[in-house]
Amino acid sequence: MWQPFLRRSLPKVGLRWQHRSAAVEVANEPVLGFARGSPERDALQKALADLKGRTEAIPCVVGGEEVWTKDVRYQVSPFNHAHKVAKYCYADQALLDRAIQAALAARRDWDLRPPQDRAQVFFKAADLLSGPRRMELLAKTMLGQGKTVIQAEIDAAAELIDFFRFNAKYALELEGEQPLSVAPSTNRMVYRGLEGFVAAVSPFNFTAIGGNLAGAPALMGNVVLWKPSDTAILSSAAVYRVLLEAGLPPDVIQFVPSDGPVFGDTVTASEHLCGINFTGSVPTFKRLWKQVSENLDRYRTFPRLAGECGGKNFHFVHASADVSSVVSGTLRSAFEFGGQKCSACSRLYAPESLWPRIKDGLLEEHPKIRVGDPTEDFGTFFSAVIDHKAFERIRKWLDHAKTSPNISVLAGGQCDDSVGFFVQPCVLQTKDPLDPIMQEEIFGPVLSVYVYPDKEYKDILQLVDRTSPYGLTGAVFAQDKDVVAEASKILRNAAGNFYINDKSTGSVVAQQPFGGSRHSGTNDKPGSRNYILRWTSPQAIKETHAPLGDWRYPYMQ
Numbered sequence: 001m002w003q004p005f006l007r008r009s010l011p012k013v014g015l016r017w018q019h020r021s022a023a024v025e026v027a028n029e030p031v032l033g034f035a036r037g038s039p040e041r042d043a044l045q046k047a048l049a050d051l052k053g054r055t056e057a058i059p060c061v062v063g064g065e066e067v068w069t070k071d072v073r074y075q076v077s078p079f080n081h082a083h084k085v086a087k088y089c090y091a092d093q094a095l096l097d098r099a100i101q102a103a104l105a106a107r108r109d110w111d112l113r114p115p116q117d118r119a120q121v122f123f124k125a126a127d128l129l130s131g132p133r134r135m136e137l138l139a140k141t142m143l144g145q146g147k148t149v150i151q152a153e154i155d156a157a158a159e160l161i162d163f164f165r166f167n168a169k170y171a172l173e174l175e176g177e178q179p180l181s182v183a184p185s186t187n188r189m190v191y192r193g194l195e196g197f198v199a200a201v202s203p204f205n206f207t208a209i210g211g212n213l214a215g216a217p218a219l220m221g222n223v224v225l226w227k228p229s230d231t232a233i234l235s236s237a238a239v240y241r242v243l244l245e246a247g248l249p250p251d252v253i254q255f256v257p258s259d260g261p262v263f264g265d266t267v268t269a270s271e272h273l274c275g276i277n278f279t280g281s282v283p284t285f286k287r288l289w290k291q292v293s294e295n296l297d298r299y300r301t302f303p304r305l306a307g308e309c310g311g312k313n314f315h316f317v318h319a320s321a322d323v324s325s326v327v328s329g330t331l332r333s334a335f336e337f338g339g340q341k342c343s344a345c346s347r348l349y350a351p352e353s354l355w356p357r358i359k360d361g362l363l364e365e366h367p368k369i370r371v372g373d374p375t376e377d378f379g380t381f382f383s384a385v386i387d388h389k390a391f392e393r394i395r396k397w398l399d400h401a402k403t404s405p406n407i408s409v410l411a412g413g414q415c416d417d418s419v420g421f422f423v424q425p426c427v428l429q430t431k432d433p434l435d436p437i438m439q440e441e442i443f444g445p446v447l448s449v450y451v452y453p454d455k456e457y458k459d460i461l462q463l464v465d466r467t468s469p470y471g472l473t474g475a476v477f478a479q480d481k482d483v484v485a486e487a488s489k490i491l492r493n494a495a496g497n498f499y500i501n502d503k504s505t506g507s508v509v510a511q512q513p514f515g516g517s518r519h520s521g522t523n524d525k526p527g528s529r530n531y532i533l534r535w536t537s538p539q540a541i542k543e544t545h546a547p548l549g550d551w552r553y554p555y556m557q
Contacts, residue, residue: 023176024169028508029130029161034149034378040135041378044149047139048375051085058088058237060257062095063102064250069095073257075233078146079373079384079420085144086234091256096225096266099254103197103223104272106251111193111221115175119168122219125246126164129157133245137238139375141207144234146383146420148374151337152207156235160208162509163527167216170529174536184546191536193221195301196274198535199267201260201288202236203279204229204386205340211239212526213277214253218243220535222275224253227263231386264288268295275304275535279342282309282519306534308514308521310342310441311472313495313504314464316487317358318478319351319454322501326354326477327361329503333475334447335369335425336505338382340390343473343497343505343514347438348447349464351454359410359449362427366411369425384420385444391421394444397437398426401446406432413446439468457483461490471518473507475499496523 034041055074059066068089075086091099110118129137134157141147141156171191179187198217202210214226228236240255256263264284267273268291276292278285285307292303315333317326333345350358374380385391395415401407413426425445430438433450452460464474474495476487484500491498496516497507507514513528515521524534 024172026165026169026510028510029126029158029165031150031154031158034153043135044138047135048142051139051143053083055084056086056234056237058086058233058257060089060091060095060099061240061250061255062091062099063254067091067095073230075144075231076387077143077420078231078386079422081388081417081420083143085140086237088233088237088257090262091258093262093266096256096258096263097270099225099256100197100267100270100272102251103225103254106249107193107197107223110218110223110249110252113221115171115191115221118219118221119171121243121247122164122168122215125215125242125248126161126168128242128246129161129164133238133242137207137235137242140235140238142374145204145207145232146374146386147337148380148382149378151382156207159206159509160211160239163208163212164215166510166527167212167219167532170532171219174529174532179540185542185544187543188541190539190541191220192539193217193223194274194304194535194537196272196299196303197267197270198222198224198275198277198304199263199273200224200226200277201263201280201284202226202228202232204231205337205342207232207235207239209279209526210236211243213279214240215243216526216532217275217277217535218248218252220532222535223251225267226253226255227258227260228255230257233257260284264291268292269298271298271300273299273303274301276306277535278305278307280307280309285309285521304534306522306524308342308516308526309519310443311470311516311520312347312439312441312468313343313345313470313473314468315345315348315475315477315504316461316464316491317348317350317354318457318476318480318483318487319353320480320483321354321477322479323354323357323361325501326350326358327365329475329477330447331362331365331369333503333505335382335445338385338423339445340386340443341505342520343507344443345475345504346442346446346448347467348449349433349460350449350451351457352451353454355451363411366425366427371422371424373420382425382445384422386421388417388421390444391415391417391423394423394442394446397442397444397446398423401426401428401437404430404435404437406430406435407437407448410449433463434467441470458486458490461487465491465494469519470516471495472516472520473497473499473504475502475504477501493517496520496525
């Protein structure tokens with residue numbers, strides 16, 4: 001199924017942009033509703049039925065060729081681990097070295113290709129995802145990563161389409177931004193790709209992130225080794241095929257699932273490494289950063305390091321807050337996709353005066369949250385967590401909560417991995433705001449609540465800021481504008497994406513560029529033009545059109 005795409009050559013694209021101004025009109029992709037009887041619901045159900053019980057064979061792709069190694073693995077469906085959704089293999093060090101050479105061989109031609117041509121590949125990929133490939137990618141994301149229909153739609157369709165379109169728009173507009181020219185010279189800026197290859201390491205929780213981590217550097221003229229997550233192989237391979245179908249030359253992105261340490265050791269040992277584009281855990285990113293540092297003397301250039309590493313995201317509630325907004329926003333933020341979002345609300349700070357109403361609201365709605373198979377029941381709010389490792393990690397946190405004298409389990413928290421890796425949504429209340437459960441990332445459907453005296457809200461804002469080493473997302477719920485202004489100052493560095501009277505999840509490309517600092521990452525803001533600048537090496541060119549005069553200055557005569 002791969003070969004028809006690998007045989008395609010790059011079409012003659014980009015001509016429609018060559019004689020236009022730098023402004024390119026792009027809008028966010030509409031999110032489909034999938035209501036009963038709708039054509040998109042029928043089409044998705046058919047795509048899901050086509051995948052039922054199937055195991056797709058997914059090889060490494062290096063130098064445009066399918067390659068199988070002896071290290072064969074399987075991706076299982078998280079809500080039905082008896083179903084192997086994909087058979088794939090790990091690239092070993094020798095194959096990764098071969099992938100590096102194949103990428104480097106393609107680098108020059110791809111970098112010299114007009115930006116309009118490169119952009120057109122991604123516009124075409126977005127059109128394919130918006131149309132004929134949409135339901136396939138949604139179905140594979142649901143089946144392989146356990147997403148509900150709406151979570152798959154806003155991720156694998158809308159967000160990925162937006163990444164491709166807006167990145168291409170930003171790249172074209174960048175070409176139109178040229179420096180000042182003063183007679184008798186003209187000046188221009190050429191936005192080159194980085195010299196070498198970029199290593200892209202993507203996570204399981206957003207199909208769109210994988211496409212963007214590999215796609216954004218490629219758009220800017222770079223060649224990429226893409227290591228997708230083991231638990232998102234099925235959807236990542238589908239994205240890769242869409243890029244090939246859209247005209248991306250096969251050598252530009254090498255598709256190389258692999259063992260994390262082997263991949264990290266191999267790419268950081270190459271003198272040609274010019275960048276790492278990463279989303280994942282703090283320890284893994286630190287390991288890669290240290291390896292780059294240790295190998296710095298061997299590189300031809302200083303590698304660019306871009307990383308997003310998660311968060312311990314907060315909802316701070318003031319006594320002036322609207323309770324219904326707090327309840328609805330917190331339920332969605334904490335439990336959508338089982339809390340497996342980097343931006344998910346994990347800690348809630350509630351004032352004593354509102355806590356009884358907030359608690360009643362959370363506990364009233366909690367039993368209505370349906371957890372199950374998202375492909376069979378579209379009324380499911382979230383499904384199983386991604387794999388056994390995640391299941392066991394979350395269960396340990398729940399065991400801690402059940403045995404701690406400072407923590408009360410208010411609702412949920414049951415675990416069952418007999419069929420899938422299911423964890424019921426859990427609401428906890430702690431007397432200790434510095435308990436580890438308030439500080440460390442859990443990445444599961446667990447919400448911890450600390451109730452504070454109303455009059456101490458300023459101190460609690462300071463506590464929110466210093467409790468966690470992360471700085472990704474956070475929200476303040478308050479109708480008092482002075483409180484909002486004060487919270488915005490105190491929490492200025494606590495969140496890279498800050499929400500006022502809204503939940504801490506749900507950033508949209510070009511509307512809320514995403515990312516945080518501290519241990520949450522390098523805050524490069526995917527979804528904005530800032531991000532594509534990370535993957536280019538500008539060259540300033542001055543051309544003088546008159547003969548140079550006397551070398552001496554007038555004051556010397």
